[in-house]
Amino acid sequence: MMDWLPGNFSDFWSTYSTLVFSVGVHALLALSIWLTLSCGLLSLANAAFMGIGAYVSALLTLHLEWSFGTVLLAGGIAPAVVALIIGAPVLRLSGVYLAMATLAFGEVVRITVLNLEITGGPEGLNGIPLATEGWHIALLLALTVYGLARLRRSKVGRAFEAIKEDEVAARLMGVDVDRYKLLAFVLGGFIAGIAGALNAHFTFFISPREYGFENAVDILTMAVLGGTSGLVGPMLGASILTLLPELLRSLHDFRSLVNGAILVLVVLFLPKGIWEPRRIRNWLNRNKGKPA
Amino acid sequence: MSANLLSIRNVGKHFGGLHVLHDVSFEVPAGCIYGLIGPNGAGKTTVFNLVTGLLAPSSGSIDFRGESLLGLAPHRITQRGVARTFQNIRIFKEMDLLENVMVGRHEHLKYGGAGLFFNTRAYRAAERRARERALELLTWVGLAHKADMLADNLSYGDQRKLEFARALATEPKLLLLDEPVAGMNPAEKTVLMEEIRNIRERGYGVFMIEHDMRFVMGVCDRIAVLNFGRIIAEGTPDEVRNNPEVIEAYLGKEDAA
Numbered sequence: 001m002m003d004w005l006p007g008n009f010s011d012f013w014s015t016y017s018t019l020v021f022s023v024g025v026h027a028l029l030a031l032s033i034w035l036t037l038s039c040g041l042l043s044l045a046n047a048a049f050m051g052i053g054a055y056v057s058a059l060l061t062l063h064l065e066w067s068f069g070t071v072l073l074a075g076g077i078a079p080a081v082v083a084l085i086i087g088a089p090v091l092r093l094s095g096v097y098l099a100m101a102t103l104a105f106g107e108v109v110r111i112t113v114l115n116l117e118i119t120g121g122p123e124g125l126n127g128i129p130l131a132t133e134g135w136h137i138a139l140l141l142a143l144t145v146y147g148l149a150r151l152r153r154s155k156v157g158r159a160f161e162a163i164k165e166d167e168v169a170a171r172l173m174g175v176d177v178d179r180y181k182l183l184a185f186v187l188g189g190f191i192a193g194i195a196g197a198l199n200a201h202f203t204f205f206i207s208p209r210e211y212g213f214e215n216a217v218d219i220l221t222m223a224v225l226g227g228t229s230g231l232v233g234p235m236l237g238a239s240i241l242t243l244l245p246e247l248l249r250s251l252h253d254f255r256s257l258v259n260g261a262i263l264v265l266v267v268l269f270l271p272k273g274i275w276e277p278r279r280i281r282n283w284l285n286r287n288k289g290k291p292a
Numbered sequence: 293m294s295a296n297l298l299s300i301r302n303v304g305k306h307f308g309g310l311h312v313l314h315d316v317s318f319e320v321p322a323g324c325i326y327g328l329i330g331p332n333g334a335g336k337t338t339v340f341n342l343v344t345g346l347l348a349p350s351s352g353s354i355d356f357r358g359e360s361l362l363g364l365a366p367h368r369i370t371q372r373g374v375a376r377t378f379q380n381i382r383i384f385k386e387m388d389l390l391e392n393v394m395v396g397r398h399e400h401l402k403y404g405g406a407g408l409f410f411n412t413r414a415y416r417a418a419e420r421r422a423r424e425r426a427l428e429l430l431t432w433v434g435l436a437h438k439a440d441m442l443a444d445n446l447s448y449g450d451q452r453k454l455e456f457a458r459a460l461a462t463e464p465k466l467l468l469l470d471e472p473v474a475g476m477n478p479a480e481k482t483v484l485m486e487e488i489r490n491i492r493e494r495g496y497g498v499f500m501i502e503h504d505m506r507f508v509m510g511v512c513d514r515i516a517v518l519n520f521g522r523i524i525a526e527g528t529p530d531e532v533r534n535n536p537e538v539i540e541a542y543l544g545k546e547d548a549a
């Protein structure tokens with residue numbers, strides 16, 4: 001299929017396509033957690049939502065042989081419905097209590113998947129057909145970025161921001177705070193689910209290990225590292241944290257250690273992440289003022 | 293519909309064993325600037341928290357334009373036409389001034405998800421109108437030239453004005469102002485007094501809590517006096533000023549100072 005390309009590109013692609021795909025999937029995940037962060041919710045359910053999307057889509061492909069498009073959609077809808085159901089009770093919590101409750105939810109999902117027959121238990125699911133292509137990921141990522149960018153500039157984005165800054169004031173401006181929190185949670189679940197479905201259909205194999213606590217923290221680290229004040233930050237963070245372990249292969253065993261260290265350093269020294277438009281603009285303006 | 297915008301009847305409020313309001317009753321008529329005064333800790337802000345639905349009364353009833361507000365969520369009460377400002381300013385500091393005011397337009401923007409995603413003509417028109425209205429309100433409080441500044445960078449007095457514009461953006465029928473001139477200099481107070489009168493001319497009702505006696509007496513049509521959670525006097529500024537109980541409880545101290 002790729003023989004019209006120069007030889008070294010096909011070599012590159014066959015070696016690194018999985019890596020490039022992973023960057024895209026992680027970017028979707030980082031954007032999914034950005035949604036809840038953007039209205040001040042520290043929800044760590046996204047790894048579990050991704051897992052639900054991955055399993056539901058893989059099972060539909062394996063057992064019912066649904067078309068890939070339908071399978072992707074179902075992979076997004078399934079965790080969104082779960083988010084809708086658990087959202088009402090869980091989103092009453094805030095701060096660290098919400099983080100704990102969503103992590104507990106993630107454990108429930110992981111242990112359920114671990115113990116069910118149909119999900120293959122600890123061995124997971126094997127032999128998922130390779131259906132994901134580069135353009136699928138590119139298109140869905142582009143649609144997500146477009147949709148979120150539109151959302152950000154609308155009354156919904158302003159409501160999210162208002163809720164993040166002062167919930168009481170937002171309520172008294174007529175914003176139905178509970179409904180918008182639920183919207184962010186459900187949309188985040190939908191995006192994470194699609195990321196999971198895409199992922200399942202290029203890795204051939206999925207298991208409960210990929211959707212646990214560590215992955216939840218990884219997703220958060222991507223968004224926080226890149227910066228959550230816009231959409232560029234989470235994607236940048238996702239790229240860095242996906243490519244870094246490849247560049248530092250020797251450190252591979254210490255990956256989570258490196259991630260943890262990065263999270264701590266960012267929180268301490270770059271509380272708004274790497275990509276903070278306001279800081280960058282100020283910095284540029286300052287340098288413009290200097291004589292060359 | 294009754295001529296009273298807001299009717300508060302036999303309202304009591306306690307926090308555990310702490311009784312903050314006892315049997316509070318008064319009526320805020322339409323087209324009127326109504327003042328609620330009283331010493332610190334008398335329970336004035338609590339009255340506002342009950343009216344706006346942030347707290348539920350322990351007893352009594354609160355009606356707005358003839359309908360009960362009890363049990364309504366705060367955003368529903370705002371949608372019915374009650375807006376407020378806060379004693380401790382609560383603007384959205386990380387947003388610019390225009391966005392702050394546009395949050396107040398939230399309920400008036402009727403587009404759905406599809407209009408938003410596809411950037412339809414109706415969506416763009418609605419957003420444009422909201423922006424124009426927000427700018428109009430910022431102009432009115434004299435902050436239009438700072439529209440794209442971060443709210444965090446405003447002076448104290450300007451933050452109060454921004455809150456004022458943001459509250460008006462919800463198109464309220466009744467505006468609750470909690471100590472609107474606190475921290476303002478005399479010139480700013482005079483300007484704000486004019487603006488509050490303007491608001492009444494435009495047909496809004498204004499219900500304000502204020503400490504500055506001169507200001508209250510100068511601007512309010514009627515005044516209720518709250519002391520230790522009880523209404524001790526109610527009437528025109530003159531009636532209130534000459535009420536012996538008020539003089540003892542509140543004005544006396546003020547005069548001595």
Ligand SMILES: Nc1ncnc2c1ncn2[C@@H]1O[C@H](COP(=O)(O)OP(=O)(O)O)[C@@H](O)[C@H]1O
Binds near residue numbers: 335336
């Ligand atoms: N949410 C609350 N929980 C407990 N006590 C409160 C609460 N809100 C107000 N109070 C108490 O009620 C009393 C009246 O407060 P407030 O209404 O703020 O007075 P004012 O606005 O007249 O100065 C104070 O003693 C205050 O501590």
Ligand SMILES: [Mg+2]
Binds near residue numbers: 336337338379
């Ligand atoms: Mg008060």
